[in-house]
Amino acid sequence: MNFDINLNINISNFIDTSTLLYIALFSPIVGSLIAGIYGASPKRIGIGIIVSSLIFLSFLASAGLFLHLYFGGSIVNVRMMDWISAGDLSVPFGFVADQVSVTMMLVVTLVSTIVHIYSIGYMEKDKGFNRFFSYLSAFVFSMMFLVMSDNFLGLFIGWEGVGLCSWLLIGFWYERESATWAANEAFIMNRIADLGMLIGIFLIYWHFGTLQYDEVFAKVNSIPVDIISMIAIFLFIGAMGKSAQFPLHTWLADAMEGPTPVSALIHAATMVTAGVYLVIRANEIFALVPEVGYFIASLGAFVALFAATMALVNRDIKRVIAYSTLSQLGYMFVAGGLGAYWIALFHLVTHAFFKALLFLGAGNVMHAMEDELNIMKMGGLRKVMLGTALLMLIASVALSGIYPFAGFFSKDKILEVAFDTHNYILWGTLWLTAGLTAFYSFRIVMLVFFGSARYKDFGIHPHEAHGFMLWAMTPLAVLAIVAGLFEHQFIDFVTKILPVYNFSEGIHEIIGQLVMVTTAIAVTGITIAVLSNMFKEGLFTNTFKSNFIYKLLDNQYYIPKIYDEVFSKPYRELSELFWKSVDLKIVDATVDGIANCILSTGENTRGMQSGNLSIMLRLMVIGITVLLISAILYSYADSILTLLQGVLN
Amino acid sequence: MNLSISLEHYLLLSSILFFIGLYGVIVRKNLLMLFFATEIMLNAVNIGLVAISNYYGDLTGQMFAFFIIAIAASEVAIGLGLLVIWFKRHNTVDLDSLQSMKG
Numbered sequence: 001m002n003f004d005i006n007l008n009i010n011i012s013n014f015i016d017t018s019t020l021l022y023i024a025l026f027s028p029i030v031g032s033l034i035a036g037i038y039g040a041s042p043k044r045i046g047i048g049i050i051v052s053s054l055i056f057l058s059f060l061a062s063a064g065l066f067l068h069l070y071f072g073g074s075i076v077n078v079r080m081m082d083w084i085s086a087g088d089l090s091v092p093f094g095f096v097a098d099q100v101s102v103t104m105m106l107v108v109t110l111v112s113t114i115v116h117i118y119s120i121g122y123m124e125k126d127k128g129f130n131r132f133f134s135y136l137s138a139f140v141f142s143m144m145f146l147v148m149s150d151n152f153l154g155l156f157i158g159w160e161g162v163g164l165c166s167w168l169l170i171g172f173w174y175e176r177e178s179a180t181w182a183a184n185e186a187f188i189m190n191r192i193a194d195l196g197m198l199i200g201i202f203l204i205y206w207h208f209g210t211l212q213y214d215e216v217f218a219k220v221n222s223i224p225v226d227i228i229s230m231i232a233i234f235l236f237i238g239a240m241g242k243s244a245q246f247p248l249h250t251w252l253a254d255a256m257e258g259p260t261p262v263s264a265l266i267h268a269a270t271m272v273t274a275g276v277y278l279v280i281r282a283n284e285i286f287a288l289v290p291e292v293g294y295f296i297a298s299l300g301a302f303v304a305l306f307a308a309t310m311a312l313v314n315r316d317i318k319r320v321i322a323y324s325t326l327s328q329l330g331y332m333f334v335a336g337g338l339g340a341y342w343i344a345l346f347h348l349v350t351h352a353f354f355k356a357l358l359f360l361g362a363g364n365v366m367h368a369m370e371d372e373l374n375i376m377k378m379g380g381l382r383k384v385m386l387g388t389a390l391l392m393l394i395a396s397v398a399l400s401g402i403y404p405f406a407g408f409f410s411k412d413k414i415l416e417v418a419f420d421t422h423n424y425i426l427w428g429t430l431w432l433t434a435g436l437t438a439f440y441s442f443r444i445v446m447l448v449f450f451g452s453a454r455y456k457d458f459g460i461h462p463h464e465a466h467g468f469m470l471w472a473m474t475p476l477a478v479l480a481i482v483a484g485l486f487e488h489q490f491i492d493f494v495t496k497i498l499p500v501y502n503f504s505e506g507i508h509e510i511i512g513q514l515v516m517v518t519t520a521i522a523v524t525g526i527t528i529a530v531l532s533n534m535f536k537e538g539l540f541t542n543t544f545k546s547n548f549i550y551k552l553l554d555n556q557y558y559i560p561k562i563y564d565e566v567f568s569k570p571y572r573e574l575s576e577l578f579w580k581s582v583d584l585k586i587v588d589a590t591v592d593g594i595a596n597c598i599l600s601t602g603e604n605t606r607g608m609q610s611g612n613l614s615i616m617l618r619l620m621v622i623g624i625t626v627l628l629i630s631a632i633l634y635s636y637a638d639s640i641l642t643l644l645q646g647v648l649n
Numbered sequence: 650m651n652l653s654i655s656l657e658h659y660l661l662l663s664s665i666l667f668f669i670g671l672y673g674v675i676v677r678k679n680l681l682m683l684f685f686a687t688e689i690m691l692n693a694v695n696i697g698l699v700a701i702s703n704y705y706g707d708l709t710g711q712m713f714a715f716f717i718i719a720i721a722a723s724e725v726a727i728g729l730g731l732l733v734i735w736f737k738r739h740n741t742v743d744l745d746s747l748q749s750m751k752g
Contacts, residue, residue, distance in 0.1 A: 614744045618675050 017068055017076045021097050024061035024105060025144050027054040028112070032137035035130050043129035048120040051133040055116050055140060059109035065097045066106050070493060075099075077150060084153075091211055096150035099494045100345065104147040104277060107349050108270050111356045112140045114472050115265040118360055121469040122261050122367065132172060132259065139165035143270050147277060151211040152201045155278070159197065159242065162271045163190045169266060170258040182254040189251040193241020200234030203227065217284040229289040235282060236296055243275030243329045246303050250560050252326055253310075256318040260363030263318060268325050268359050269352035276329065276348050279336040283498060286336070293337040294423075300333030301418075301429040306557075308436040312443070313553045316373045317362050320444055324399065325355055327433060331414050334426060340417040340501040342494045346487070347410035354398035354407060354480040360473050361392035365448055368462035369455060375444060377460075380453035385464040389449040391477050396445050398480040400438035400522045408519075409484030415518055420507045434518055438525030446533035659700030666693030680732055680742040684725065691721045 031054035035047050065076060076097040084091040097105070116136060123129050142165055146158025163186075171183030201211065207223050208216045220228065239245070244252035255267050266272070279286055279296065286293055307326035314320045328351050335344035368385055369378060382389040398405035401412065411434065418427040455462060464470075491500075507514075555561065608619065633640065666689055673686025695714040702710025736742055 611748045612745060613747050614678060621671060621675055 015064065017065060017073070017097070018078045020061045020064045020068070021076050021078055021095055021148070022080075024058045024065065024097075024109065025095060025141070025148055027058045027061070028137045028140040028144060030054055032134050032141060035134035035137060038130040039134050041130060043124075043127070045120070047130045047133055048116070048123075051137050052113065052116040052120065055109065055137065056113045058140070058144070059106075059113045062102065062105040062109045066102050069097070069099055069102055075497075088209060089205070091151060091153045093154065094150040094212070095148040095154075096213070097148065099497050100277075100280060101147045103345060103349065103494060105144060107352045108140065108143050108147065110475070111265055111269040111352055112136075112143075114476055115261045115356065115360070117472040118264075118363070118469050119259075119261040121466040122363055123259065126259075128172065132169075135165055135168045135172070136262070136265070139169065139266060139271070143274075146274055150213055152204060152213070152216070153211050155281070156197065156201060159194065159238070159274065162266070162274065163187065163194070163242075166190075166255070166266050166271055169262040170255045172258055172262065176257070179257040182251070182257040186251040186255050189244075189248050190241045193238050193248055196234045196236075196241075197238020200231050200238060203231045203234060207231075213281070220284050220288060225288060228285060229292050232282075232286050232289050232292040235278060235285070236292065239275030239278045240299075241275075242278075243272050243333070244326055245275070245299055245329065245333065246306060247559075249303065249307070249326055250556070250563060253319050253322045253556070256316070256322050260318065260359060260366060263322070264356045264359030264363065267322065268355040272325060272329060273332070273348045273352065276332040276336055276344055279333070280341045280345050280348075280498065283336075283339075283341045287339060287499065290339070293339060295337070297334045297337030297418075297423065297426060300330040300337055301426045301433075302330070303327065304330030304334070304433045305429050305436070306330075308433045308440065309553055310556050311440040312436060313550055315376050317365060317375050317378075317444060317448065318359070318373055320375075320440055321355070321358050321362055324358075324437065324440065325351075327437060328355065328399075331411060331430065331433075334430060335414045335417055338417050338421050338423070338426075339499070340413070341498045342491060343410065343413045343417060343501060345494055345498070346490055347414060349490075350398070350406035350410040350480075350483050353476050353483055354395045354405075357391060357473055357476040357480055358395040358399065360469075360476070361388050361395060364388040364465040364469065365392075367465060370460055372455075372458070372460060375447040376454070377458050378448045378455055379451040380449070381455075381462055382449040383453070384462045385449075387464060387470040389445075391470070391473050392449070393445055394477045394480055396441040399441050400526060401434055401518065402438075402522060402526075403519065404481075404484065406480050406483035409487050412515055412518055413487075416503065416507060416511065416514060417501065419514060420503050431518060431521060435521035435525040438522040439529045442526045442529035443533065446529055451533055656700055656704045660697055663693045663697035663700065666690070666696065669693075678744045680735070680744060680747075683744070684728055684732070688721060688725070691717055 031051035034054075035051050038044060038047055069075070078095050080093040080095065082090070083093045116133070119132065119136065123132050126132065139162060142158050142161025144158075145161060146155055149155045149158060167183045167187040170186055171180045173179045174183075204216060205211055207227050208219050210216060241248045252267060252272065256263055258267075286296070304327045307323045307330065311320045311323035311327065314323065328347070332344045332347050332351070335341075335347060364385060365378065365381065365388060366373060368381065368388075372378070394405070398407040401407040415427060415430050415434070418424075418430055552558070608615075610616075670686045670688075670690030670693060673689065674683060677683055677686060695717055698710040698714045698717075702708060702714075732742060735747075739746055
């Protein structure tokens with residue numbers, strides 16, 4: 001049992017920890033640049049392998065740092081160089097590997113490595129193979145920058161970097177109108193939120209005079225609490241955009257236009273959790289303002305239920321999983337908002353594993369079905385793709401929160417926290433959501449892998465994915481099963497810097513009942529999903545589909561339509577008005593006027609350049625005369641003016 | 650009645666000569682005449698300089714006059730050389746024939 005002691009390896013004896021940190025951070029960007037050089041050239045399998053190896057190297061370095069910290073090493077903090085140094089403002093390129101960031105690094109690089117290897121198979125027939133790897137690695141670099149930075153501005157660089165890479169990757173198939181539209185939507189939604197984030201950072205600098213995490217958190221008690229709550233609100237607005245919380249959530253489902261590995265890496269495991277990471281990282285700020293925390297938790301619970309209901313009826317396999325991601329992010333925010341930061345981080349980690357697995361499985365299904373996404377056209381696929389079926393089943397069980405899978409531990413903890421803090425409404429919402437989660441997860445599994453083979457009617461011949469793609473997914477499946485068992489080690493590790501959440505005494509007595517109740521609803525959800533799809537084709541019969549609620553859910557609560565009507569269309573009309581009346585008539589007219597004026601001056605004075613010496617001499621004489629007269633006038637300007645005044649008076 | 654020649658007279662002469670030269674420069678089309686006109690202008694200035702130099706008892710003005718004479722001489726030497734070549738080629742010294750720079 002006590003083999004920890006034997007394993008007590010001091011990593012820093014072998015290699016300098018700051019070197020490890022640099023390797024972890026920079027090897028993805030090296031890969032990205034190498035792939036970028038070949039961006040426009042035809043597919044080279046070597047690029048995929050080199051880039052994946054570099055990401056794996058980054059993973060090894062992160063693992064090294066993790067071991068270093070796990071076995072009691074000190075926090076690694078490096079200051080690479082000064083970035084901004086102007087007056088009182090000094091922002092370095094500084095990086096930190098503490099317990100929180102190293103956990104994130106480990107998750108990011110692990111999922112990235114798997115997704116990179118998987119992508120070699122997934123993108124094998126794509127023209128933009130090299131370009132894809134360049135973008136994907138650039139994303140990993142930005143994400144690492146985001147989690148490793150030791151100041152808010154560095155975090156913001158990473159924040160924008162992942163936003164940019166997300167835009168590039170959602171719109172990867174740029175010849176598709178819908179993909180570019182979705183990419184722009186994601187980018188613009190994030191811009192709105194980033195403005196809030198930026199204001200939060202400005203406020204921090206304004207009141208703290210620094211942007212370094214440790215210095216800010218050290219001073220946090222000397223700042224008036226209303227300022228702190230403003231900072232917390234603005235930072236959370238940034239988090240809302242990146243983590244796609246209501247009302248900025250519409251982009252995430254549309255982001256499914258991107259290649260599936262992108263959805264797995266960016267829109268499930270890493271980037272969308274950046275908002276949660278921000279709340280965890282700035283926990284000392286959020287902990288001071290429980291009202292804001294309560295708002296975050298309430299919004300999280302609302303989004304959890306709201307997204308889960310939309311997932312119930314959707315027929316697009318990737319969109320269902322995207323709504324599920326939204327819903328799970330809501331769970332994380334509940335934990336973060338209620339002050340249980342380590343639980344939020346724990347759910348972030350386990351969720352990254354099983355959700356990435358679920359997406360990669362969906363990618364296999366999509367490939368098998370020749371890019372068909374409608375789950376109504378699938379069915380019975382387990383016969384042709386047993387491996388994928390098994391992996392997706394594991395992920396779905398973990399997502400539903402069944403013991404002893406990873407999701408059980410983290411999700412249950414969040415419910416316990418909600419119950420423990422006497423937020424019974426939040427608890428009830430999350431409890432209901434847990435049932436819905438189980439239902440929609442198994443609805444997908446049943447509709448895709450079980451039942452009659454409906455795809456035959458559409459002339460599709462499914463095939464299993466490459467063996468190495470399935471093997472690449474296996475580590476995620478293993479982690480989706482076992483990650484929850486490391487709960488205690490996880491607590492010990494991250495609570496070295498995160499506040500410990502102490503459950504009240506009373507909760508221990510009823511914890512058994514709570515777990516039972518939660519598991520019961522999850523099992524009920526699964527049972528309904530399985531039964532309804534086993535004996536008849538789906539719960540949603542045609543009569544059900546004409547139901548108002550079904551229509552509401554199917555149209556995503558009409559929110560995209562409302563946004564379109566309320567924001568996009570008036571904006572477009574306003575833009576057209578400004579284009580026609582202001583831009584064309586004022587701005588363009590002014591610029592054109594200046595140009596035309598210069599042009600006509602040139603045309604009219606061209607005659608002077610006749611090359612005739614006689615004319616030139618005459619012009620010269622006129623010029624000299626004019627100059628002389630003006631010189632005389634100028635030197636007698638005063639007396640002339642007084643003369644004029646005298647005449648006028 | 651004082652009939653002695655004062656500074657004003659010199660300056661008046663100088664101005665008259667200068668404007669005669671300027672008039673020549675503007676209206677004459679013959680290149681040779683243009684040279685004469687410029688020489689008249691230069692010497693008009695010389696008269697002015699020398700007169701003022703004498704008036705103030707300062708030799709600087711006369712120094713200037715010598716410089717101008719030297720420069721005028723070299724200018725005429727080069728200018729007449731060019732003029733002769735031009736005449737040999739085009740058989741005319743009319744200004745309107747010098748239009749190869751016309752844009």
